[in-house]
Amino acid sequence: MVDAAQGAQTEFKGKVLALSGGVGGAKLCRGLAASLSVEQLTILANTGDDFDYWDLRICPDLDSVMYALADLNDEERGWGLRDETWRTLIAMRRLGGDEWFQIGDQDLATHVLRTQLLHAGHSLSAVTKQIINGLGIRHSLLPMTEQPVATKVNTDQGWLDFQQYFVRDKCQPEVRELYFEGADAAVLNPQVRQLLEDEDLAAIVVCPSNPFVSIDPILSLADCRSLLKHSAAPLIAVSPIIAGRAVKGPAAKMMRELDMPATALAVAEYYGDLLDGYVLDEADVEYADAIVAMGIKVCVAPTLMTTLDSKIALAESVLNFAASIKA
Ligand code: FO1
16 A cells, blocks of 8 residues: 555655556556655556456556555456455356456456446546545546547457457467557547646656557557657656566567567667656666667666565656756
């Protein structure tokens, strides 16, 4: 549980916007929430992974972040809740229902309540606010947009919905192309637009999430990139690749399939002129000079987050790095 009093362990001044996707992003968000007051930190979560399953609206990246902020997440699995039980799933299996996407008994409450509130006409931002209040979370967590955006993956087996690719087919199909259905009609969450124009915004942090399926859906929203670039706050990305491998998930495999080297340098090149700063793991210090030559400042720090302390340590490295760039 993130205690606001526990926050503000650094003397970091100003507001921070964090862009987050799945598991890696949620870990850094947990570290940022421990280091920043509730007034300072806003987290913007990808909703391109969202889909309907059992007629319930599932928002995996919102759930990964909020369960992490509430210290309820299952660190082993990477998603869902700790101490989860699966009696509903087992009962569903017995009846011959869908079971390829595993919904735990406690997790089910999140999806049922979210679906009820959405059907009652509440916005996803309002629904998220009610759910995180229930979890005792006081930091701001927002969906990237109120409109539906669905990540589609074109593979050697044709076009797949994101969760079919990621969960049902275990990321095995070879990725050729990604498409964010609905992104051209979706607008960036107005609360985030306002924050990007706020002169108190002192850092924008792109968390170590998958650039293609977690961060790009956010960047694909109309005028998101221009708002990010014109914000007074330095934009810092933390490399999701360490020594050629993603800590978890298909990012490195996708890079190879998209004809990119699976390196921290290639990710910095991919984000390109969005970046003011880039955080490399110590294992990738060899790339620092090439990234500096691109006009991007570099911070080398341990980026593998396996404990709460390492999440907080990385968050503080990022915040100190942002302060040094802004100065
Ligand atoms: N990921 C899996 O690999 N298998 C699952 O059965 C699964 C179920 C699940 C249920 C709720 C939820 O919020 C997330 C779940 N995830 C599962 C993770 C999810 O697919 C990923 O977290 C994101 O979509 C990618 O970051």
